[in-house]
Amino acid sequence: MHTQTMDAWRHEHIFLGSQHDQNERRTWFVVALTATMMVVEIVAGSIFGSMALVADGWHMSTHAGALVLAALAYRYARRHAQDAQFAFGTGKVGELAGFSSAIILAIIALLIGYESVLRLINPVPIRFEWAIAVAAVGLVVNLVSAWLLHEGGNHGHHHHHGEAHRHDHDHNLRAAYIHVLADALTSVLALVALVTGLLYGWVWMDPIMGIVGAVVIGVWSFGLLKSAATVLLDAVPDRRLASRVKERLEVGLDRVADLHVWRLGPGHLGVIAAIVSDTPQAPDVYKERLAGLGLSHVTIEVHQCPDRHDTPLAA
Numbered sequence: 001m002h003t004q005t006m007d008a009w010r011h012e013h014i015f016l017g018s019q020h021d022q023n024e025r026r027t028w029f030v031v032a033l034t035a036t037m038m039v040v041e042i043v044a045g046s047i048f049g050s051m052a053l054v055a056d057g058w059h060m061s062t063h064a065g066a067l068v069l070a071a072l073a074y075r076y077a078r079r080h081a082q083d084a085q086f087a088f089g090t091g092k093v094g095e096l097a098g099f100s101s102a103i104i105l106a107i108i109a110l111l112i113g114y115e116s117v118l119r120l121i122n123p124v125p126i127r128f129e130w131a132i133a134v135a136a137v138g139l140v141v142n143l144v145s146a147w148l149l150h151e152g153g154n155h156g157h158h159h160h161h162g163e164a165h166r167h168d169h170d171h172n173l174r175a176a177y178i179h180v181l182a183d184a185l186t187s188v189l190a191l192v193a194l195v196t197g198l199l200y201g202w203v204w205m206d207p208i209m210g211i212v213g214a215v216v217i218g219v220w221s222f223g224l225l226k227s228a229a230t231v232l233l234d235a236v237p238d239r240r241l242a243s244r245v246k247e248r249l250e251v252g253l254d255r256v257a258d259l260h261v262w263r264l265g266p267g268h269l270g271v272i273a274a275i276v277s278d279t280p281q282a283p284d285v286y287k288e289r290l291a292g293l294g295l296s297h298v299t300i301e302v303h304q305c306p307d308r309h310d311t312p313l314a315a
Contacts, residue, residue: 026149038057041060044134059112073094073172108182123203123204128197135191171224242259256273260273269295269297
């Protein structure tokens with residue numbers, strides 16, 4: 001068989017999100033913002049004698065590390081997108097990074113909760129004026145970062161058509177977004193605690209707000225863990241879509257004997273189906289039936305009914 005003929009049948013396995021490069025750039029920019037604010041908090045806390053600011057600065061460093069992980073995941077997925085050792089491309093590298101970030105978030109929530117309980121038992125003196133000023137700057141930085149990542153997450157929804165548009169969520173970007181959102185939440189809660197402490201002397205509000213923040217961040221991390229894990233485990237992303245695939249394939253005497261629908265990457269779904277029929281047709285005929293469903297990779301295997309002895313067809 002000629003090489004040119006073989007090349008016509010080959011196809012790429014690049015299943016990156018439609019906004020992959022833009023999201024990578026956004027994430028690196030947010031890394032720079034977060035790292036800068038982290039240094040400011042640690043230095044300011046050391047100068048003004050505020051352990052609360054120093055602690056928050058080091059807490060922000062864990063988020064900065066998670067954001068670096070997200071950015072590196074984008075880079076790795078892009079550089080290895082055509083690497084043949086990845087059977088279905090590198091679309092799930094972002095899912096793995098998102099899952100890892102969710103674990104980091106859960107650890108952060110536990111540490112914040114633990115430190116808050118300690119401060120509730122043993123209150124720490126706070127220089128409210130300086131702490132309020134730095135916390136306010138931190139909130140602005142976090143809101144700008146969250147806006148950048150949120151815009152990146154929304155932007156991709158306009159470039160997909162068909163059934164698969166519901167599956168273009170980028171869990172890597174979502175993880176980065178939740179990290180900066182968690183920082184923004186802790187800044188808001190810190191401001192509430194610091195202002196009430198300054199005005200009314202309620203020093204206990206600081207650890208109480210810390211516990212509230214820990215619970216909320218813990219809930220966010222669980223949701224991210226669950227959604228990323230289902231993709232990593234190749235769970236069926238949409239039962240209704242799977243049913244539609246089966247309905248379209250089962251025409252006349254054609255029956256689906258085996259069906260797999262899974263997510264390959266942001267906005268990309270794959271299908272492998274085995275069809276048994278008295279009158280089998282070429283695989284391309286069955287692929288045509290699935291047109292318009294937004295599927296990125298379709299493999300069809302066709303078999304004669306068991307009482308026949310013809311060779312199965314596959315493509």
